[in-house]
Amino acid sequence: SQQGEEDPQALSIQEGENATMNCSYKTSINNLQWYRQNSGRGLVHLILIRSNEREKHSGRLRVTLDTSKKSSSLLITASRAADTASYFCATDGYNFNKFYFGSGTKLNVKP
Amino acid sequence: DVKVTQSSRYLVKRTGEKVFLECVQDMDHENMFWYRQDPGLGLRLIYFSYDVKMKEKGDIPEGYSVSREKKERFSLILESASTNQTSMYLCASSKGPLYYEQYFGPGTRLTVT
Numbered sequence: 001s002q003q004g005e006e007d008p009q010a011l012s013i014q015e016g017e018n019a020t021m022n023c024s025y026k027t028s029i030n031n032l033q034w035y036r037q038n039s040g041r042g043l044v045h046l047i048l049i050r051s052n053e054r055e056k057h058s059g060r061l062r063v064t065l066d067t068s069k070k071s072s073s074l075l076i077t078a079s080r081a082a083d084t085a086s087y088f089c090a091t092d093g094y095n096f097n098k099f100y101f102g103s104g105t106k107l108n109v110k111p
Numbered sequence: 112d113v114k115v116t117q118s119s120r121y122l123v124k125r126t127g128e129k130v131f132l133e134c135v136q137d138m139d140h141e142n143m144f145w146y147r148q149d150p151g152l153g154l155r156l157i158y159f160s161y162d163v164k165m166k167e168k169g170d171i172p173e174g175y176s177v178s179r180e181k182k183e184r185f186s187l188i189l190e191s192a193s194t195n196q197t198s199m200y201l202c203a204s205s206k207g208p209l210y211y212e213q214y215f216g217p218g219t220r221l222t223v224t
Contacts, residue, residue: 031211042115042201042215043154088153092211098169099213101146103153 004032004089004102012108019076021105023089024069032065033090034074037104043088046074081111114138115216117202123222130189132219134202140214141207143185145169145177148199148218160185161208192223 004025031050035043049056062075086104118133146154156169158177178186203213
C-alpha cells in the first residue's frame with residue numbers, strides 16, 4: 001500500500017505546548033499534504049509541501065519533508081484547545097489524480 | 112469559498128437496498144472523489160472522476176458504482192447495500208490536474224442494518 005502512516009496514533013498535550021506528528025510513506029511522491037478533521041466532519045486542507053522542498057511554514061504550522069527517509073512531520077506551535085482534531089497526511093504516489101491518506105493522529109489539547 | 116455539499120449527514124438503510132449518495136460542488140472543479148472512512152483504516156478511495164462521464168476505480172471499488180453526468184455532481188451508488196458498507200462516506204473535489212488541494216464535504220454517516 002502507498003498509504004501514509006501517521007505516528008503517534010494519539011497525542012495529548014496542554015494548551016501552549018508544541019505538538020509534533022509524523023508521517024511515513026512507502027513510494028516516491030510529487031507532494032505531500034496535511035489535513036485536519038474536526039470530530040465527525042470533513043477534512044480541511046492545511047498545507048502542501050512538494051517533493052523538492054524541505055520545509056514549509058504557514059502560521060503556527062511547520063512541515064518538514066525528508067524524501068530520503070520517506071517521512072514528513074507536522075509541528076503545531078503554541079497549541080490551542082481549538083487545535084483538538086485528527087490530523088492526516090496524504091501522498092500522491094506519483095499519480096496526480098489519486099491521493100493516499102493515513103489513519104491519522106488524534107490530537108487532544110487540554111485547556 | 113469552495114463549497115462541497117452532500118445530500119445527507121446521516122442515513123439508515125436496510126441490507127439489499129440500493130443507496131444513492133449525492134455530492135455537489137460549486138467551484139467548477141474538474142476532479143471529484145469518493146472516500147470511505149473507517150476507524151483505524153483512514154480514508155480509502157472508492158472512485159474518482161476527472162471529467163464528466165469519466166471515472167476511475169480507486170482502491171476499494173467493489174460493491175460501488177458512480178455517476179457523473181454533470182460537472183458539479185458526483186454520485187456514489189451502492190447497488191445492494193450490505194452491513195460491511197456501514198461507514199462514513201466523504202466526497203471531495205479538486206480544481207484539476209496539478210491542483211492537489213482537495214475540498215471535502217461534511218460526510219454522510221451511513222448505517223446498513
